[in-house]
Amino acid sequence: MAVYVYSIVAATHPQRLDDLDGVGNPPTNLRTVGTDKLAAVVSDAPEDLRPKRRDLGAHQAVQERLMADGTVLPLQFGFTTQDDDAVRAVLEDRKDEFTERLGALENCVEYHLKAAQSEDALLREILLESDEARGLNEEIRSGNSSPDLSFALGELVSREVQERQDRLAAGVLDALRGFAREERPSQATGNDFLSVSFLVQRDKEQSFLSEERGLAKELGEDFDLRLVGPLPAYSFV
Known part of the structure; x- marks a missing residue:
């Protein structure tokens, strides 16, 4: 199933997501896909996702929660990819780039x-x-x-x-x-x-x-x- 990607954080980030919902109606469940250095916050991608107020709010709530606990690379609303393995492959292939940007955005x-x-x-x-x-x-x-x-x-x-x-x-x-x-x-x-x-x-x-x-x-x-x-x-x- 296609995966909706919210943001990327360091693997050491607290990733407190238990009380948050993902995009979609009914809301999707949030989870993380990780490597040894990085983690992506994702959920299943709803069919026919549109930038409605509820979904925009859910996307932003994830960013704000992560931002409150540490550094985050927020993705724009609507980013999807094939599956968890595809997410994991991108995290691994671009780990140096993402790690550099996390460092540049730290405490900002x-x-x-x-x-x-x-x-x-x-x-x-x-x-x-x-x-x-x-x-x-x-x-x-x-x-x-x-x-x-x-x-x-x-x-x-x-x-x-x-x-x-x-x-x-x-x-x-x-x-x-x-x-x-x-x-x-x-x-x-x-x-x-x-x-x-x-x-x-x-x-x-x-x-x-x-x-x-x-x-x-x-x-x-x-x-x-x-x-x-x-x-x-x-x-x-």
């Missing part, structure tokens, strides 16, 4: 930060600080309806937005990366100018959080910094 948690600036505030800032943009805008407002002016203003504002957001993102990263062991940027979407995950050591966690709060206060109410964590280190496996 993940925090994910997204940041955005109010569009209206950003536009006001550009018109206030850019003589060229302000001049074009005033000429258009005075009644000049030339499409060339509107195009030129649009191009200028677009460039200014990108340059300013790049500088903002770099500033936020510079302020926080000193508290993180690693960082993993991802594609910002919507109004966000930054989307990044930080791998934060436990002994620097409070300093990291304090710095992020101070940064949010310094940037002001026109900015929206959304920090999520502590999380299992999905981005760093």
Whole structure:
């Protein structure tokens, strides 16, 4: 029967799973498949598994329990393989790689930060600080309806937005990366100018959080910094 794989831990990890259920309806039973160095937390793989709330919650609960007791390599929801022997073979074949990553993640948690600036505030800032943009805008407002002016203003504002957001993102990263062991940027979407995950050591966690709060206060109410964590280190496996 196909096997659903939740995460990988060291063989010495406590692996306290007795009161947790696996994914599926009815819930599957959790078990471990191990070698002398590593263990994978698995269950039978339900047929037609979908990312429903109950199953996502069961998957996350396993990661959080393991994370509370030691270091974990969390797999993304939905990972399956052929059987226990296939799991054991991967653990053996990639033991050096997995052992290295467990060492890199030891005593660390993940925090994910997204940041955005109010569009209206950003536009006001550009018109206030850019003589060229302000001049074009005033000429258009005075009644000049030339499409060339509107195009030129649009191009200028677009460039200014990108340059300013790049500088903002770099500033936020510079302020926080000193508290993180690693960082993993991802594609910002919507109004966000930054989307990044930080791998934060436990002994620097409070300093990291304090710095992020101070940064949010310094940037002001026109900015929206959304920090999520502590999380299992999905981005760093």
